[in-house]
Amino acid sequence: MKTTFRAALREAHREALLKDPRVLLMGEDVGRYGGAYAVSKGLLEEFGPERVRDTPLSESGFVGAGIGAALGGLRPIVEVMTVNFSLLCADQILNNAATLLHMSGGQLNVPVVIRMATGAGRQLAAQHSRSLENWYAHVPGLRVVEPATVEDARGMLWTALQDPDPVLIFENALLYNLEGELAPDAGPVDLDTARVRRPGKDVTLITYGGCLPRALEAAGQLATRGVEAEVIDLRTLRPLDEKTFLQSVRKTKRVVVIDEGWRSGSLAAEVITRIVEGAFYELDAPPARVCSEEVPIPYAREQEQAALPQPAKIVAAVEALVSPHG
Amino acid sequence: MAEFRMPSLGADMESGTLVEWKVKPGDRVKRGDLIATVETVKGAIDVEVFQAGVIEKLLVEPGAVVPVNGLMALLRGEGEPEPVSPPPAPAAPAAAEPVRHLRASPAAKRMASELGIDLGQVHGSGPNGAITLGDVQAAAVGAPPAVPPPAPRPRPVDAAAAMRGAIAAAMSRSKREIPHYYLATDVDFGRAQSWLEQQNVKRPVTDRLLPVALLLRATVVALAEVPELNGTFTDGAFHQSQTVNLGVAINLRGGGLIAPAILEAQRLTVSELMARLMDLVARTRSSALRSSELGSGTLTVSNLGDQGVGLVFPVIQPPQVAMVGFGRITHRPWVLDGHVEPRPVVTASLAGDHRVSDGHRGGRFLAAIEKLLLEPEKL
Numbered sequence: 192m193k194t195t196f197r198a199a200l201r202e203a204h205r206e207a208l209l210k211d212p213r214v215l216l217m218g219e220d221v222g223r224y225g226g227a228y229a230v231s232k233g234l235l236e237e238f239g240p241e242r243v244r245d246t247p248l249s250e251s252g253f254v255g256a257g258i259g260a261a262l263g264g265l266r267p268i269v270e271v272m273t274v275n276f277s278l279l280c281a282d283q284i285l286n287n288a289a290t291l292l293h294m295s296g297g298q299l300n301v302p303v304v305i306r307m308a309t310g311a312g313r314q315l316a317a318q319h320s321r322s323l324e325n326w327y328a329h330v331p332g333l334r335v336v337e338p339a340t341v342e343d344a345r346g347m348l349w350t351a352l353q354d355p356d357p358v359l360i361f362e363n364a365l366l367y368n369l370e371g372e373l374a375p376d377a378g379p380v381d382l383d384t385a386r387v388r389r390p391g392k393d394v395t396l397i398t399y400g401g402c403l404p405r406a407l408e409a410a411g412q413l414a415t416r417g418v419e420a421e422v423i424d425l426r427t428l429r430p431l432d433e434k435t436f437l438q439s440v441r442k443t444k445r446v447v448v449i450d451e452g453w454r455s456g457s458l459a460a461e462v463i464t465r466i467v468e469g470a471f472y473e474l475d476a477p478p479a480r481v482c483s484e485e486v487p488i489p490y491a492r493e494q495e496q497a498a499l500p501q502p503a504k505i506v507a508a509v510e511a512l513v514s515p516h517g
Numbered sequence: 518m519a520e521f522r523m524p525s526l527g528a529d530m531e532s533g534t535l536v537e538w539k540v541k542p543g544d545r546v547k548r549g550d551l552i553a554t555v556e557t558v559k560g561a562i563d564v565e566v567f568q569a570g571v572i573e574k575l576l577v578e579p580g581a582v583v584p585v586n587g588l589m590a591l592l593r594g595e596g597e598p599e600p601v602s603p604p605p606a607p608a609a610p611a612a613a614e615p616v617r618h619l620r621a622s623p624a625a626k627r628m629a630s631e632l633g634i635d636l637g638q639v640h641g642s643g644p645n646g647a648i649t650l651g652d653v654q655a656a657a658v659g660a661p662p663a664v665p666p667p668a669p670r671p672r673p674v675d676a677a678a679a680m681r682g683a684i685a686a687a688m689s690r691s692k693r694e695i696p697h698y699y700l701a702t703d704v705d706f707g708r709a710q711s712w713l714e715q716q717n718v719k720r721p722v723t724d725r726l727l728p729v730a731l732l733l734r735a736t737v738v739a740l741a742e743v744p745e746l747n748g749t750f751t752d753g754a755f756h757q758s759q760t761v762n763l764g765v766a767i768n769l770r771g772g773g774l775i776a777p778a779i780l781e782a783q784r785l786t787v788s789e790l791m792a793r794l795m796d797l798v799a800r801t802r803s804s805a806l807r808s809s810e811l812g813s814g815t816l817t818v819s820n821l822g823d824q825g826v827g828l829v830f831p832v833i834q835p836p837q838v839a840m841v842g843f844g845r846i847t848h849r850p851w852v853l854d855g856h857v858e859p860r861p862v863v864t865a866s867l868a869g870d871h872r873v874s875d876g877h878r879g880g881r882f883l884a885a886i887e888k889l890l891l892e893p894e895k896l
Contacts, residue, residue, distance in 0.1 A: 444622075444624050444650060471623050472623045472624060472626075472627045473623070473624055474622055474623050474624055475622040475623075475624040475625060475643070475649050475650045475651075476622060476643060476644055476647075476649065477644065511644060512644065
């Protein structure tokens with residue numbers, strides 16, 4: 192059946208709230224307003240204010256409360272409106288959620304799920320357009336995932352709730368309206384592996400989140416020019432599924448990583464380092480990256496679009512690797 | 518083992534593109550042999566080797582852009598023993614060590630090693646001319662590489678713009694760094710012209726001497742009197758040259774100019790200077806200059822007389838320290854022994870580098886030129 196990324200997320204929340212009485216959803220405007228991105232519309236009416244809780248505009252406070260609830264035996268889903276505001280609760284996520292198991296000598300698991308929107312492209316200006324997944328993917332003690340398909344939007348939440356330790360789910364805000372085919376019996380998916388979204392033999396495109404549709408579009412354009420690109424969706428940003436992308440690069444010998452983050456210190460840098468560590472002798476061209484330009488994301492539409500990874504940039508990066516140079 | 522490196526063919530040159538090797542490994546070369554053609558913004562230049570020996574290995578492929586002083590080839594000196602090739606290790610891929618200085622992908626290197634293919638013989642079709650897996654596979658089956666070699670002379674897309682850029686860089690540097698002073702002297706060219714006419718009567722038309730030959734010769738001889746105009750200013754100090762490599766500004770038909778040098782001009786007679794100048798002009802316009810003729814000048818002459826120019830204010834070619842200009846030879850009223858009479862007169866001018874010389878010495882130089890041109894038979 193046809194559905195949207197947003198509807199699939201909502202269905203995932205319903206399922207979780209229905210199946211497990213310990214699950215609750217909390218965050219800014221998740222209740223009466225239905226969520227800043229309308230993911231939780233109708234859930235307050237269906238499940239009541241005990242389980243769908245509006246919180247004050249105080250990220251450190253309500254993320255801390257979520258961590259406490261998890262320590263106390265609940266299975267909270269905490270929605271931080273966007274990654275931009277997560278900087279206010281970074282202390283809770285890094286210093287409490289990610290470290291308590293270690294610092295308590297294995298006594299205190301923190302089974303909290305923290306969701307947040309991420310990414311640029313909607314003219315929300317520099318301070319509301321960040322892609323900081325790599326900051327969190329840097330931290331031991333967290334699992335960081337990012338759905339890019341309706342299937343993963345539907346299936347990642349339940350699996351995340353089963354994890355005894357903190358899981359961060361990033362949702363690229365451009366994807367909420369993404370339409371896709373979902374099997375009627377679609378359910379939980381794993382949070383461990385990357386997926387090949389399009390097979391190919393000439394070059395591997397590795398990406399995640401909001402850049403997946405752009406990479407797939409670039410692969411389509413490349414196919415008309417006789418270049419078969421394999422597109423890999425990382426899905427899980429920590430821990431990285433090296434096995435899948437190394438296997439692909441060993442086959443294609445060439446790789447372009449597409450990452451909406453800035454290139455310096457990016458996830459793209461981490462992926463390429465692992466490729467160089469694990470498949471150096473297989474490479475037939477220098478690994479390449481298409482990342483956001485290293486500027487605060489511009490407000491003006493043309494400039495914003497120019498700053499982000501786009502299909503044309505991806506195609507150009509691939510052609511620089513596969514075209515004969517003589 | 519001697520190294521052959523990309524020469525600097527002018528102060529403004531940063532890199533050159535190897536167009537072709539004129540030698541192959543094993544060839545015996547002697548000092549002065551032309552061993553490669555290099556494309557620069559000033560055109561294709563034939564490059565000489567300054568050491569005798571045997572070409573041991575060519576390290577860059579045609580098409581490669583090599584920075585100035587970048588290693589291009591290895592030479593084995595005369596008498597140097599041939600390197601002993603190690604006995605092939607049994608069942609080991611000893612044949613093809615990954616060749617240093619060659620751009621090849623890791624995958625290509627590994628396959629070449631496994632198949633025993635010499636990467637030095639493989640054409641690179643990948644990014645920046647790197648050898649790819651496909652190139653090695655093609656070489657392995659003896660097929661031509663997937664991509665044919667590029668056209669032999671890859672000119673920059675807009676050669677005129679590149680030349681203009683090179684001139685701009687050199688001249689901007691000159692005006693930025695060199696405190697120029699200017700002097701000029703009018704010289705009675707009458708006796709010189711008579712002498713030339715006498716000489717040319719005896720010569721076939723094709724061997725006729727032009728006034729420029731005398732002007733060049735006078736310049737060279739005058740330098741012996743004021744040697745501090747002959748040399749280069751590098752690393753904060755003047756280096757006087759023992760020989761005169763006389764640069765001559767030559768206009769190119771497509772625009773721009775080059776100032777290649779007549780080497781060791783102090784050894785040449787007027788007649789020989791004329792022949793060398795004609796040869797230099799012809800080769801400049803057909804892009805057949807030698808590397809030693811570029812970037813080696815110790816003083817340059819600009820002769821704009823044939824353009825009708827009266828007085829030239831030259832801009833010194835760095836790192837040289839002076840430049841001489843000659844204008845049109847034209848009949849002007851001239852006072853001789855108290856009488857005014859029309860005489861052919863040429864204005865000789867000098868731009869000097871004030872860090873190295875002063876107007877006093879520059880004046881002596883122009884005076885020497887004048888004196889020499891008044892006694893052309895002594896030239």
